[in-house]
Amino acid sequence: MGWAEVFARILGSDVSVEIRAFDGSRAGESGAQVCVEIRSPLALSHLAAAPGELGLARGYVSGAIEVHGDMYTALAAFPAVALNDIPPNLRRELAVKLAGYRLWWPVGPPAVEHRPRGSRHSxxxxxxxxxxxxxxxxxxxxxxxxxxxxxxxxxxxxxxxxxxxxxxxxxxxxxxxxxxxxxxxxxxxxxxxxxxxxxxxxxxxxxxxxxxxxxxxxxxxxxxxxxxxxxxxxxxxxxxxxxxxxxxxxxxxxxxxxxxxxxxxxxxxxxxxxxxxxxxxxxxxxxxxxxxxxxxxxxxxxxxxxxxxxxxxxxxxxxxxxxxxxxxxxxxxxxxxxxxxxxxxxxxxxxxxxxxxxxxxxxxxxxxxxxxxxxxxxxxxxxxxxxxxxxxxxxxxxxxxxxxxxxxx
Structure with a gap:
């Protein structure tokens, strides 16, 4: 199974965007107005480390994921994603594929991510x-x-x-x-x-x-x-x-x-x-x-x-x-x-x-x-x-x- 198919299975079967991956695989709706490109295995590595919106955001901000077309249209087309509930069998498949690239946890979040320190609202x-x-x-x-x-x-x-x-x-x-x-x-x-x-x-x-x-x-x-x-x-x-x-x-x-x-x-x-x-x-x-x-x-x-x-x-x-x-x-x-x-x-x-x-x-x-x-x-x-x-x-x-x-x- 190609990386595009794995990403599509994580998002859900009703995704109405085209998905292309660096390994040549494709999934989703062919010829859709918006195309999501998986440029690197790090895209899935970010999702493995931070399932949900944070992992997707890290993938996009870091450049491992690219969106071709209007961002608003892309987000409107995404289904309600529950990435924390990735089925165990899909988690295992993802782990095997990432292990092949010697990846699981990404090196770190993008440099612009901010985590404040000190007493909250001081x-x-x-x-x-x-x-x-x-x-x-x-x-x-x-x-x-x-x-x-x-x-x-x-x-x-x-x-x-x-x-x-x-x-x-x-x-x-x-x-x-x-x-x-x-x-x-x-x-x-x-x-x-x-x-x-x-x-x-x-x-x-x-x-x-x-x-x-x-x-x-x-x-x-x-x-x-x-x-x-x-x-x-x-x-x-x-x-x-x-x-x-x-x-x-x-x-x-x-x-x-x-x-x-x-x-x-x-x-x-x-x-x-x-x-x-x-x-x-x-x-x-x-x-x-x-x-x-x-x-x-x-x-x-x-x-x-x-x-x-x-x-x-x-x-x-x-x-x-x-x-x-x-x-x-x-x-x-x-x-x-x-x-x-x-x-x-x-x-x-x-x-x-x-x-x-x-x-x-x-x-x-x-x-x-x-x-x-x-x-x-x-x-x-x-x-x-x-x-x-x-x-x-x-x-x-x-x-x-x-x-x-x-x-x-």
Whole structure:
């Protein structure tokens, strides 16, 4: 039996892609839109060492597996793979074939795999985990994200809206939910490259402070703020949000930070943000969530080791309860998961359009990580594996929420 047949048997009989292997064998659907090429025995060695998505990801990131055709189409064609349940007879066949090449365990995972050390969600470990993902290259992010440099779910007014139009609409929706008005003070935690900070300052006359654990993000944002002539009203600092000493803000935005906080830290997180607000001040919490509580908080091994180390996703009910119990009255929430699928599709297109430059900038392995993770996430939002929720809370002024009878946005 050839290597292609072995790989097809591991994936399942209903795989609708063509599979080709270095030994000349073929399997799967001949002439399919997507072809998976097994370039080396190391592909199966990675699967033997780490059955499941991690083994497949290692094979692809290392180059032992190649995907010819669109990555999203390839992933959509794969069946639900339960590689941990490889039948014993197939395991034996795999072991015999690998032994013939003097292989079983691979030499090691690809160099870009990350395993953080230290106390989970300590300031030191959080800083290293954030730096691993975000301090890659500002130029790389400019190619992938586009001019907005917004690395969070956009809001599409229409399905035909451009990515830039949708990112503007997202920032504006957040501003209107927060009730921003001229002269207010905004704190944006986990501010990225400063998109929300600059939008609030430029379009709403707000004095805005953003904080990020990424040094490269802060440097890029401060330069952009100066170039837009906003230095008197906008600032981005390279600092942990927990080290912000100022208080008395009218509003707090948290757009894509909560995924990095961790379940055990949620009470302190929301309590800390409530303490930064004036009475009647609002918090808009925008983050990826689980669709329900049937799965654990931590992501799959591929995302955890190659994309967002120490990331944790909670069901929206968990977030709402934590907000309610730690200083906020929840006034509104909505699920934008379809919008995130559209956002990711835009980022995927951007990456493919700049593929050669991206590889030259960050290396082939890291570029492959991005191609795989963004296509997989697009599929995940479409299939309701993950969701994106905006939750609006108010720090009450006694019993007064300073909130309109109907939402004004």
């Amino acid at each position: 300031k030191r470990r959080d800083s290293k985990s954030i730096s691993y993902h975000y301090d890659v290259s500002n130029r790389f992010y400019e190619w992938v994200l586009g001019p907005s440099m917004a690395y969070t779910c956009a809001v599409y007014p229409e399905a035909t809206s451009t990515l830039e139009e949708a990112q503007f609409a997202k920032h504006d929706l957040v501003a209107r939910k927060l009730g921003l008005r001229e002269g207010m003070r905004l704190l944006d935690v986990g501010c990225g490259w400063g998109g929300m900070v600059m939008h609030a300052a430029e379009h709403y006359g707000v004095r805005a402070l953003g904080v990020t654990l990424s040094r490269q993000q802060a440097q890029w944002a401060q330069k952009a703020i100066a170039e837009r002539g906003l230095a008197d009203v906008a600032e981005v600092r390279h600092v942990d949000y927990r080290d912000v000493t100022e208080t008395g803000f009218d509003a707090v935005s948290s757009i894509g930070l909560t995924e990095h906080i961790g379940l055990a830290q949620l009470p302190d997180y929301f309590s800390f943000l409530a303490g930064k607000l004036l009475p009647g001040g609002r918090l808009l919490n925008h983050c990826i969530t689980r669709p329900d509580g049937s799965h654990g908080s931590r992501p799959g091994k591929f995302i955890g080791r190659y994309v967002f180390p120490d990331g944790e996703l909670e069901p929206v009910g968990t977030l709402v309860s934590a907000m309610n119990d730690n200083g906020f009255e929840v006034r509104h929430e909505e699920n934008l998961r379809e919008h995130y699928a559209l956002t990711l599709a835009g980022w995927c297109r951007n990456l493919e359009e700049h593929w050669d430059e991206a590889v030259a900038e960050v290396g082939l392995q890291r570029a492959r990580v991005w191609r795989l993770y963004m296509a997989a996430c697009q599929l995940g939002f479409e299939r309701n594996v993950v969701q994106l929720h905006q939750v609006l809370g108010v720090r009450l002024d006694g019993t007064d929420a300073h909130y309109p009878l109907r939402p004004s946005w």
